[in-house]
Amino acid sequence: MTKLTRVVSLVGSPKAKNSTSAVLGDSLTTHFEAHGVDVKSYQSHRLLRRSAEMVSFLDDLDRCELFVVSTPTYVDSLPYVLTAVFEAIAAHRVESSAKQGQRILCIANCGFPEPEHNDIALDICRVFADAAGFDWCGGIRISAGGVINGMPLEARGGLTRNYRDAFAQAAHALIDGEDVPETAVEILSKPLIPRKMYLVAGSVGWIARARQEGIG
């Protein structure tokens, strides 16, 4: 199998900072960079506002071997900003001279403690992949994303060790031209903390944030 040399990473979150999706994408791409893989990173919301950046992105996308998409699930599917970028990519790819054999990996995360909430988002990504000429090499579902809350996984210490190991396993497989191992997908699909603990923490968190804003 040909070793990986060029990756394009796209964050589907509309957040300018503290994006859990960006953290999850970085958890994979830092391993690529450590192995000398060239990684070009983009954010969907910036591409929609900066046409020159969109042109560079599409050009890099045509020349990469692996396209990594990391996105939140919004109202059961992809956020607007990523949907719009996907539409632009599909339109561009009709006439572009993209490389053959390009692969795509999609990571979807949600704020609920069940990974199934991401399923439709990943189904849409798979249809996009076929329409845009990418070979699917894995879909990762992350639940209880509020535990990560935009912070690097290392900052959570032992709590995220399994996730970090799973991303490392996934990255090495992708570098070797293989699909994301099912064992990594399985580990990443489990929430970091028990469901009941997450729900209580979530509710307390919303109340605290509202009080900070002078509400309630």
Added chain:
Amino acid sequence: MRAVLLNGSRTDNSVVDEMAISVGETLVKQGLNVTSYTLRDHKIGYCIGCFGCWTKSPGECVIKDDNREIAEDIIQGDLLVFVTPIVFGGYSAELKRMVDHLIPLISPFFRKLHTETHHRMRYSHYPNLLAVGSLPAPDPRQESIFHELVRRNAISLGDAESRSLVWYESDTLATIDELMHDELEVLR
């Protein structure tokens, strides 16, 4: 009975505009008062995921543009109608931009529905949901995703009754009336 119709057609998709007109006409024939929004003609910024609609101005997006008026109209209606080209099995970006702005209409707190966690509702009433999507030709995979998306959206937006239809652009617009007839009996 009042319907709010969201037309998610893109600028290059006049077929979907015609579909939206046909859907609106069918709703009127069935006795509904219809307010239609061709979303691309409205100033709607995209949701930035700040959750200000839950913590800063509960029930209302912090972005002051047409999303607020449309969301208010939706929650006061009886039927919410999505009209959209089916894009990779989901909604068009135009429609999704407004669908993302429906988050203010629900609560940040959680509830359990069967084996899944969902958000609680903010209000005592939510409209039923009808989604009409178009495809150039039959595509079972995209249609399956579209139907499941609408079903789950209806759960997210108040456990509403929902129906979803797919119209093929190779058919005549007259078939839309037929497709909608039985579904509207359930949703009214």
